[in-house]
Amino acid sequence: MSDTLDPHRSKRSSVAVVRPFASAAERTCGENLARLVKKAKQANVLRAEDWNSPRWDLQRKSRASSAGDGGLCFTIDRSTKGNLAAPFPPRYMDFVKALVCRYEAKEVGGYAASNLQQVIRAASFLFLQLSPDRGDADVTLVTAGHLERAAVQASESMNAGYRNIRSKLIFIANLLVRDGIVPLALSWKCPPVSYKDRRAVVPDEDRLRSDHMPSPEVLDALADLSLRTDLDDRDLLLVRIVDLLVCAGFRINEALTLPNDCLVEEAALDDDGIQLLDRTGTPLVRMALRYWPEKQGHLEVRLKPIPTVMQPIVRRALADIRRITDPHRAVASYQRRHAGRTLLGEPWDSLPADAMLSTYELGLVLQLGRGKTELSRQRVQSLANQYLENHARTLSKTRGFRSFEVSKLNLEAHLCGRSIAGNILRAGEGVQDIAESLCVVSHRFVHRHHKAGVPGTVRLVTDAMIDVFLGGLKSKTQKSIFDRLEYFGPNRETLSVDTHDFRHWLNTLAEEGGLSEMEVARWFGRADIGHNPAYQHMLQSERVRRMRKYMEDGKAEGPIADAAARINDPIRRADFIASTTASAHVTDFGICVHPWNVYPCAKHGACAGCGDLRVIKGDEQSQQRTSQRLVAVEEQLAIAREAMTAEEWGADRWVAAHERERDSLKRIMAVHDGQLDSGTIVHMPSSSSTLKPGPGAGGSR
Structure with missing residues (x-):
């Protein structure tokens, strides 16, 4: 537009003046964000000594665990021990800290430090999408696209750990909408967890198995x-x-x-x-x-x-x-x-409470130097003096005749202060006193540099x-x-070996032994059978062997099972079964027998209607995922039909595709809801992939 035609341009200047403009909705979002941060600072549910510090030290909450000793690190990347990575910019860091405080307040007694660190990790994925150059980021500008790209990046880099990051991203998205920090509702659904990295459906299944199983x-x-x-x-x-x-x-x-x-x-x-x-x-x-x-x-x-x-x-x-x-x-x-009192062992327990102990006797009581060669009196006394210096705040000393002395009562109070007392469980759980627990030891009992712990x-x-x-x-x-x-x-x-590897090992043995998903979840104390796949590492060869045995024992349905049953010669029947079941990969709906090592799958991603799918009757995970997918397909089909009614180009093809998938999913659900014995393997028929244009919709264009 020329200057002469623009009535709003100043006649004294040929340069337009651009002023920053923030809508009322954007101003409100900024105010809501400031209110969120202010409330979090005031509540300070994590009792942070310095809100602005990039690292918060936490009290341990995890029973006998040492987790949380490193505190929380508010950094863009993961921090290594003793080396803090680059922290978030100040404004975004305030948001992340408020986010962590809000997440902590969800649970009575709070969460473990590792869980809170995952919230920070999820926020870092979102930050990198908002600010690729790692400058300051405005949370009020978050869109569904930012969240989607953050989820994709997390799934690609975290593999099996994506499940935890996914739940945190959903929490962040809900908070942004609920607290009015973004101007519009985010119509975003987090991508589901992929099971390919945890149930050995990729070529390097041996590596995945060895990463989680004791050798x-x-x-x-x-x-x-x-x-x-x-x-x-x-x-x-x-x-x-x-x-x-x-x-x-x-x-x-x-x-x-x-x-x-x-x-x-x-x-x-x-x-x-x-x-x-x-x-x-x-x-x-x-x-x-x-x-x-x-x-x-x-x-x-x-x-x-x-x-x-x-x-x-x-x-x-x-x-x-x-x-x-x-x-x-x-x-x-x-x-x-006896509050403030403890047992030291004889002959010290027989002494009166107000007895005074020399530094040499203190060294004998605490068994300082045990585990090494026999130490001289001077060396034991030197170690005791060093102990007094290290614990001067809780163990006072007085000048004796030849050296410092410590009262027995003061020593007992000091040792009680170094002990755990009372309930060992977290707030919101039951009650169990440490005196009623099984795995009780003294301080430094298992330390290899000491022959005994601290009495x-x-x-x-x-x-x-x-x-x-x-x-x-x-x-x-x-x-x-x-x-x-x-x-x-x-x-x-x-x-x-890691202590959690034993759960992976036992879970895999249970799967190979034929336990149902519900039985496995109950024995391992899981609230959701959906957590089982993370612990199942059955080798493909073992899965193939089980599939073949089911067919040989007559526990299979379908055309291949019928053809195998008509072969009278046991050797020929076994060879036929082996030729039709050369591989077995886990999918969301069942087992795929397509030989990936021979040629690619032409129906990759369309497992529900593939002739290589084998459904195991009674598999809770297959039934659950099939039901969820069926609901989603019904919604997509309704949208496609509306588009076809509006005569949008190509909508008829979407309707046909969704109808085929819906029918295939219903056939799978019919297997689970049918009268077959649990564990029966059913060969699913293949659905046609030919696209047939429907009426209207311009399919011939």
């Missing part, structure tokens, strides 16, 4: 350790805790917070009330362990059934653990009955102790049990 060498080494009779009490205690993990599939904090009276046994009876016997004539018993589930905040203990073959191992583990921990439990019980102190065994025991420290200052006792891999490589 055969580790299992052999642990079996040998479990039978050894030359282990000291420190190693034996941790070996027996690992035995419980292997037998019961506990989460590590569930095992470490077992009550002392956890064992429950009763006679195993048949339907007529008669005692059952094993093959040797020994009466069978039903065994379970009382435990506190780590998740969902249970107020009562649950029972974990123990398989019959594992019962002797559990009895032996409990007997050894109790023998080792009984003295420490006695100390905890004494501290509970008069009590604490729980922590997950960090088990981690060091099984994997050592990266600094090599403490070796794992495998390195210390020279257990190595085939090429003398170092062995290590």
Whole structure:
């Protein structure tokens, strides 16, 4: 537009003046964001000492876990230990901190630090979409596109960890809309979790399996350790805790917070009330362990059934653990009955409470220097003086005749301060005093540089102790049990295992043994059977073997099963079954037998209507995902029909495609709702892929 035709342009200047403009809706969003941050600062639910700090130190909340010791790091990228990555810009950091505080307030008792760090991680994915150059970002400008790209980036980089990030992104999107921080409602649905990286449907399934499963060498080494009779009490205690993990599939904090009276046994009876016997004539018993589930905040203990073959191992583990921990439990019980007092062992317990101890006697009481060569009096006294310097705030000293002295009462109060007392469970859960717990030890009891722990102190065994025991420290200052006792891999490589790997291993064994998804979820203490796939790592070869056996046993339906049944020669029938079932991949709806190693799949992504699909009757995950997909397809079909009614070009093809998928999904649901026996494998028919133009809609254009 020329100057002469623009009545709003100034006659004195040929340059237009552009003023920034913010709509009323945008101004309101900014005010709502400021209000969110202000409320979070005032509430300060995480008790941050410095709101503006890029790192918040937290109190530990996870029972016997050492998680949270590193605090929360408000950084764009992940922080490494001792090295803080680049923090968020100030304005966006305030939003993230308010976000974390709001998430913390959702749950009574709050969340673990690792869960809150995932909120920060999800916010960092969103930040990188808002500000690719890592400058300051305006949260009020978030759109569905930003969230969608953040979710895609998270799924590509996080693999199996995307499930947790996905839930946090959904929380962020809901908060932005609910608190009016974005001007418009976000019509966005987070992409679903892909199961391909967790159920071995990719070519490198062996690597995925080995990443989450104990190696055969580790299992052999642990079996040998479990039978050894030359282990000291420190190693034996941790070996027996690992035995419980292997037998019961506990989460590590569930095992470490077992009550002392956890064992429950009763006679195993048949339907007529008669005692059952094993093959040797020994009466069978039903065994379970009382435990506190780590998740969902249970107020009562649950029972974990123990398989019959594992019962002797559990009895032996409990007997050894109790023998080792009984003295420490006695100390905890004494501290509970006598506030500020503890047991030091004889001859110190016989001394009066106001007795004065020299520094040399202090060293003897605390067993300083134990585990090393016999130390001289001067060396013990020097270690005691150093101890007094390190703990001067809680342990006062007075000048004695020749050296400093400490009162016995003051020492006991100091040791009580270093102990855990009272309820070991988190707020909102049940109550269990440490004196009633199984895995009770003294401070530094399992430390390899000390022959004994600190007398008069009590604490729980922590997950960090088990981690060091099984994997050592990266600094090599403490070796794992495998390195210390020279257990190595085939090429003398170092062995290590994570405590959660045992749950993956047992879950996979349960799947291979034929347990249903519901049975597996109940035994492992999961609230949702959808969590099972993350722990299932059955090899494709094992899945193929099971598929073939089902067909050979007549537990299959469909044209291939019918053709196999008509072959009378067992050898030819087995060869025919093998030729038609060369591979088996898990999909959302069932098992795919397409040979991917031979040629690509022409129907990739259209599994519901593919002739290579085999549906397992009674598979809860298949039924759930099929039902969810059917609802989505019905919605898409309704939209496509409206478009076809409006004679939009190509809408008839969408209607035809959605109708085919809907019919295929209904056939799958009919299998699950039918009268076939649970576990029957059904060969689904292939739906036609020919597109037939419908009336109107301009399909011939």
